[in-house]
Amino acid sequence: xxxxxxxxxxxxxxxxxxxxxxxxxxxxxxxxxxxxxxxxxxxxxxxxxxxxxxxxxxxxxxxxxxxxxxxxxxxxxxxxxxxxxxxxxxxxxxxxxxxxxxxxxxxxxxxxxxxxxxxxxxxxxxxxxxxxxxxxxxxxxxxxxxxxxxxxxxxxxxxxxxxxxxxxxxxxxxxxxxxxxxxxxxxxxxxxxxxxxxxxxxxxxxxxxxxxxxxxxxxxxxxxxxxxxxxxxxxxxxxxxxxxxxx
Ligand code: ADP
Numbered sequence: 001x002x003x004x005x006x007x008x009x010x011x012x013x014x015x016x017x018x019x020x021x022x023x024x025x026x027x028x029x030x031x032x033x034x035x036x037x038x039x040x041x042x043x044x045x046x047x048x049x050x051x052x053x054x055x056x057x058x059x060x061x062x063x064x065x066x067x068x069x070x071x072x073x074x075x076x077x078x079x080x081x082x083x084x085x086x087x088x089x090x091x092x093x094x095x096x097x098x099x100x101x102x103x104x105x106x107x108x109x110x111x112x113x114x115x116x117x118x119x120x121x122x123x124x125x126x127x128x129x130x131x132x133x134x135x136x137x138x139x140x141x142x143x144x145x146x147x148x149x150x151x152x153x154x155x156x157x158x159x160x161x162x163x164x165x166x167x168x169x170x171x172x173x174x175x176x177x178x179x180x181x182x183x184x185x186x187x188x189x190x191x192x193x194x195x196x197x198x199x200x201x202x203x204x205x206x207x208x209x210x211x212x213x214x215x216x217x218x219x220x221x222x223x224x225x226x227x228x229x230x231x232x233x234x235x236x237x238x239x240x241x242x243x244x245x246x247x
Pocket of ligand 1: 040042
Protein backbone atom coordinates (compact mmCIF):
# COMPACT_ATOMS: atom_id res chain seq x y z
CA UNK A 1 0.00 0.00 0.00
CA UNK A 2 1.34 3.43 -0.82
CA UNK A 3 1.15 6.28 1.64
CA UNK A 4 -2.02 7.89 0.37
CA UNK A 5 -4.00 4.68 0.73
CA UNK A 6 -3.71 4.67 4.51
CA UNK A 7 -6.74 5.78 6.47
CA UNK A 8 -4.51 7.01 9.29
CA UNK A 9 -0.86 8.03 9.02
CA UNK A 10 0.97 8.96 12.20
CA UNK A 11 4.46 10.31 11.52
CA UNK A 12 7.16 11.46 13.90
CA UNK A 13 4.62 12.05 16.63
CA UNK A 14 6.07 13.44 19.84
CA UNK A 15 4.57 14.77 23.05
CA UNK A 16 6.39 15.90 26.16
CA UNK A 17 4.92 16.44 29.61
CA UNK A 18 7.26 18.71 31.58
CA UNK A 19 10.20 17.54 29.50
CA UNK A 20 9.27 13.86 29.78
CA UNK A 21 8.70 12.36 26.32
CA UNK A 22 5.64 10.15 26.74
CA UNK A 23 5.54 9.58 22.96
CA UNK A 24 8.69 10.06 20.94
CA UNK A 25 9.04 10.23 17.15
CA UNK A 26 6.31 7.65 16.71
CA UNK A 27 5.18 6.52 13.26
CA UNK A 28 2.55 3.97 12.33
CA UNK A 29 -0.02 3.52 9.57
CA UNK A 30 -3.49 2.04 9.67
CA UNK A 31 -5.41 0.84 6.63
CA UNK A 32 -9.13 0.76 6.07
CA UNK A 33 -10.81 -2.49 7.14
CA UNK A 34 -8.00 -3.12 9.58
CA UNK A 35 -8.14 -3.99 13.26
CA UNK A 36 -4.93 -2.69 14.80
CA UNK A 37 -4.13 -3.59 18.37
CA UNK A 38 -1.71 -1.54 20.44
CA UNK A 39 -0.05 -3.42 23.28
CA UNK A 40 2.78 -2.68 25.66
CA UNK A 41 3.62 -2.33 29.34
CA UNK A 42 1.97 0.25 31.60
CA UNK A 43 3.28 3.71 30.89
CA UNK A 44 4.34 2.80 27.32
CA UNK A 45 2.26 5.65 25.90
CA UNK A 46 -0.73 3.73 24.52
CA UNK A 47 -3.43 5.95 26.02
CA UNK A 48 -1.47 9.07 25.12
CA UNK A 49 -1.37 7.99 21.46
CA UNK A 50 -5.16 7.70 21.36
CA UNK A 51 -5.45 11.03 23.21
CA UNK A 52 -3.26 12.62 20.53
CA UNK A 53 -5.27 11.15 17.65
CA UNK A 54 -8.61 12.28 19.07
CA UNK A 55 -7.33 15.77 19.89
CA UNK A 56 -7.53 15.50 23.65
CA UNK A 57 -3.78 15.99 23.93
CA UNK A 58 -1.82 18.24 21.61
CA UNK A 59 1.38 16.92 20.00
CA UNK A 60 4.61 18.85 20.44
CA UNK A 61 5.81 17.49 17.11
CA UNK A 62 4.94 15.31 14.15
CA UNK A 63 1.85 14.81 12.08
CA UNK A 64 -1.41 12.86 12.15
CA UNK A 65 -3.13 12.47 8.81
CA UNK A 66 -6.63 11.05 8.60
CA UNK A 67 -7.98 10.44 5.08
CA UNK A 68 -4.90 12.38 3.91
CA UNK A 69 -5.92 15.45 5.95
CA UNK A 70 -3.74 16.85 8.71
CA UNK A 71 -5.77 16.66 11.92
CA UNK A 72 -3.15 17.15 14.62
CA UNK A 73 -4.11 20.78 15.17
CA UNK A 74 -7.87 20.34 15.02
CA UNK A 75 -10.11 20.67 18.06
CA UNK A 76 -11.56 17.51 19.57
CA UNK A 77 -15.08 18.14 18.24
CA UNK A 78 -13.75 18.77 14.73
CA UNK A 79 -11.88 15.47 14.86
CA UNK A 80 -15.11 13.70 15.84
CA UNK A 81 -16.78 15.40 12.88
CA UNK A 82 -14.01 14.10 10.61
CA UNK A 83 -15.10 10.59 11.58
CA UNK A 84 -13.04 9.46 14.54
CA UNK A 85 -14.84 7.91 17.52
CA UNK A 86 -13.20 7.09 20.83
CA UNK A 87 -14.39 4.87 23.62
CA UNK A 88 -12.78 5.16 27.02
CA UNK A 89 -12.49 2.36 29.54
CA UNK A 90 -15.46 3.40 31.64
CA UNK A 91 -18.64 3.51 29.60
CA UNK A 92 -20.17 6.97 29.39
CA UNK A 93 -23.75 5.90 28.90
CA UNK A 94 -26.86 7.46 30.40
CA UNK A 95 -27.83 4.99 33.13
CA UNK A 96 -31.35 6.32 33.61
CA UNK A 97 -32.23 6.19 29.91
CA UNK A 98 -33.24 3.12 27.93
CA UNK A 99 -30.98 1.43 25.40
CA UNK A 100 -33.12 2.94 22.65
CA UNK A 101 -32.83 6.45 24.11
CA UNK A 102 -29.08 6.15 24.57
CA UNK A 103 -28.73 5.27 20.89
CA UNK A 104 -31.22 7.93 19.85
CA UNK A 105 -29.40 10.79 21.57
CA UNK A 106 -26.16 9.64 19.98
CA UNK A 107 -27.58 9.81 16.48
CA UNK A 108 -25.84 12.64 14.66
CA UNK A 109 -28.18 15.58 14.10
CA UNK A 110 -26.52 18.18 11.94
CA UNK A 111 -29.32 20.72 11.93
CA UNK A 112 -32.73 20.92 13.51
CA UNK A 113 -35.45 19.42 11.35
CA UNK A 114 -39.13 20.30 11.18
CA UNK A 115 -42.44 18.92 10.01
CA UNK A 116 -42.49 16.21 7.36
CA UNK A 117 -38.74 16.10 7.19
CA UNK A 118 -38.52 15.41 10.92
CA UNK A 119 -41.08 12.63 10.57
CA UNK A 120 -39.22 11.01 7.69
CA UNK A 121 -35.99 11.35 9.52
CA UNK A 122 -37.39 9.78 12.67
CA UNK A 123 -38.30 6.63 10.72
CA UNK A 124 -34.74 6.49 9.40
CA UNK A 125 -33.39 7.01 12.90
CA UNK A 126 -35.51 4.14 14.23
CA UNK A 127 -34.26 1.84 11.47
CA UNK A 128 -30.70 2.78 12.23
CA UNK A 129 -31.21 2.19 15.96
CA UNK A 130 -32.67 -1.26 15.25
CA UNK A 131 -29.72 -2.08 13.02
CA UNK A 132 -27.18 -0.97 15.62
CA UNK A 133 -29.02 -2.74 18.45
CA UNK A 134 -28.81 -5.95 16.42
CA UNK A 135 -25.08 -5.44 15.88
CA UNK A 136 -24.39 -4.94 19.59
CA UNK A 137 -26.55 -7.88 20.77
CA UNK A 138 -29.13 -5.60 22.40
CA UNK A 139 -32.06 -5.92 19.99
CA UNK A 140 -34.15 -7.54 22.74
CA UNK A 141 -33.17 -4.90 25.31
CA UNK A 142 -34.17 -1.67 23.57
CA UNK A 143 -36.65 -0.68 26.30
CA UNK A 144 -34.40 -1.67 29.18
CA UNK A 145 -32.89 1.07 31.29
CA UNK A 146 -29.14 1.11 30.77
CA UNK A 147 -28.47 0.82 34.52
CA UNK A 148 -29.91 -2.71 34.43
CA UNK A 149 -27.55 -3.94 31.72
CA UNK A 150 -24.61 -6.18 32.54
CA UNK A 151 -21.12 -4.69 32.51
CA UNK A 152 -20.48 -6.24 29.07
CA UNK A 153 -23.79 -4.99 27.66
CA UNK A 154 -22.93 -1.47 28.82
CA UNK A 155 -19.64 -1.68 26.94
CA UNK A 156 -21.49 -2.80 23.81
CA UNK A 157 -24.03 -0.02 24.21
CA UNK A 158 -21.27 2.55 24.25
CA UNK A 159 -19.76 1.01 21.12
CA UNK A 160 -23.23 1.26 19.58
CA UNK A 161 -23.46 4.94 20.56
CA UNK A 162 -20.26 5.51 18.61
CA UNK A 163 -21.25 3.27 15.67
CA UNK A 164 -24.49 5.16 15.13
CA UNK A 165 -22.35 8.14 14.19
CA UNK A 166 -20.67 5.95 11.55
CA UNK A 167 -17.05 6.76 12.44
CA UNK A 168 -14.41 5.79 9.88
CA UNK A 169 -11.97 5.16 12.69
CA UNK A 170 -13.09 3.70 15.99
CA UNK A 171 -10.67 3.67 18.92
CA UNK A 172 -11.35 1.44 21.92
CA UNK A 173 -9.49 1.39 25.21
CA UNK A 174 -9.53 -2.12 26.73
CA UNK A 175 -13.03 -3.00 25.51
CA UNK A 176 -13.15 -6.46 27.12
CA UNK A 177 -11.79 -5.53 30.56
CA UNK A 178 -14.06 -7.13 33.15
CA UNK A 179 -16.02 -9.13 30.59
CA UNK A 180 -16.89 -12.81 30.86
CA UNK A 181 -15.31 -15.24 28.38
CA UNK A 182 -18.62 -15.47 26.50
CA UNK A 183 -18.87 -11.68 26.27
CA UNK A 184 -15.28 -11.47 25.10
CA UNK A 185 -15.96 -13.92 22.27
CA UNK A 186 -19.05 -11.93 21.25
CA UNK A 187 -17.05 -8.70 21.32
CA UNK A 188 -14.46 -10.20 18.95
CA UNK A 189 -17.31 -11.18 16.65
CA UNK A 190 -18.76 -7.67 16.90
CA UNK A 191 -15.47 -6.02 15.95
CA UNK A 192 -14.97 -8.38 13.04
CA UNK A 193 -18.41 -7.44 11.71
CA UNK A 194 -18.02 -3.65 11.91
CA UNK A 195 -14.74 -3.08 10.09
CA UNK A 196 -16.25 -2.80 6.63
CA UNK A 197 -15.51 0.75 5.46
CA UNK A 198 -13.66 1.64 8.62
CA UNK A 199 -10.71 0.77 10.81
CA UNK A 200 -10.53 -0.02 14.51
CA UNK A 201 -7.67 0.66 16.90
CA UNK A 202 -7.79 -1.23 20.18
CA UNK A 203 -5.59 -0.91 23.25
CA UNK A 204 -5.61 -4.31 24.90
CA UNK A 205 -3.86 -6.39 27.54
CA UNK A 206 -5.86 -9.60 27.08
CA UNK A 207 -3.61 -11.60 24.73
CA UNK A 208 -6.24 -14.23 23.97
CA UNK A 209 -8.52 -11.43 22.75
CA UNK A 210 -5.67 -9.82 20.80
CA UNK A 211 -5.11 -13.13 18.99
CA UNK A 212 -8.81 -13.23 18.10
CA UNK A 213 -9.06 -9.74 16.63
CA UNK A 214 -5.69 -8.29 15.59
CA UNK A 215 -4.83 -7.96 11.93
CA UNK A 216 -1.67 -6.22 13.02
CA UNK A 217 -0.16 -5.45 16.40
CA UNK A 218 1.90 -2.41 17.34
CA UNK A 219 3.98 -2.88 20.47
CA UNK A 220 4.83 0.33 22.28
CA UNK A 221 7.61 0.71 24.80
CA UNK A 222 8.76 4.00 26.33
CA UNK A 223 6.77 5.99 23.78
CA UNK A 224 8.25 4.25 20.75
CA UNK A 225 7.37 1.35 18.48
CA UNK A 226 9.25 -1.68 19.79
CA UNK A 227 7.82 -4.14 17.28
CA UNK A 228 5.04 -4.34 14.72
CA UNK A 229 3.39 -6.98 12.59
CA UNK A 230 1.14 -9.99 12.93
CA UNK A 231 0.50 -11.37 16.41
CA UNK A 232 2.62 -14.37 15.44
CA UNK A 233 5.47 -12.04 14.55
CA UNK A 234 5.41 -9.81 17.63
CA UNK A 235 4.89 -12.56 20.16
CA UNK A 236 8.05 -14.27 18.95
CA UNK A 237 10.05 -11.04 18.87
CA UNK A 238 12.62 -11.43 21.67
CA UNK A 239 12.44 -7.69 22.50
CA UNK A 240 8.69 -7.97 23.05
CA UNK A 241 9.10 -11.07 25.19
CA UNK A 242 11.71 -9.26 27.26
CA UNK A 243 9.79 -6.07 28.03
CA UNK A 244 6.21 -7.28 27.99
CA UNK A 245 5.03 -10.78 27.18
CA UNK A 246 7.62 -12.55 29.30
CA UNK A 247 6.18 -11.08 32.51
P1 ADP B 1 -0.15 3.51 28.83
O1 ADP B 1 -1.51 3.84 28.33
O2 ADP B 1 0.67 2.75 27.85
O3 ADP B 1 -0.17 2.81 30.17
P2 ADP B 1 0.11 6.37 29.11
O4 ADP B 1 -0.08 6.87 27.73
O5 ADP B 1 -1.05 6.46 30.02
O6 ADP B 1 0.65 4.87 29.06
O7 ADP B 1 1.32 7.15 29.80
C1 ADP B 1 2.60 7.26 29.21
C2 ADP B 1 3.48 8.08 30.12
O8 ADP B 1 3.10 9.44 30.05
C3 ADP B 1 3.39 7.69 31.58
O9 ADP B 1 4.68 7.78 32.14
C4 ADP B 1 2.46 8.71 32.15
O10 ADP B 1 2.73 8.92 33.51
C5 ADP B 1 2.77 9.94 31.31
N1 ADP B 1 1.62 10.85 31.15
C6 ADP B 1 0.49 10.56 30.46
N2 ADP B 1 -0.34 11.61 30.45
C7 ADP B 1 0.28 12.61 31.18
C8 ADP B 1 -0.05 13.96 31.53
N3 ADP B 1 -1.22 14.51 31.14
N4 ADP B 1 0.85 14.65 32.25
C9 ADP B 1 2.00 14.11 32.64
N5 ADP B 1 2.39 12.86 32.32
C10 ADP B 1 1.54 12.10 31.60
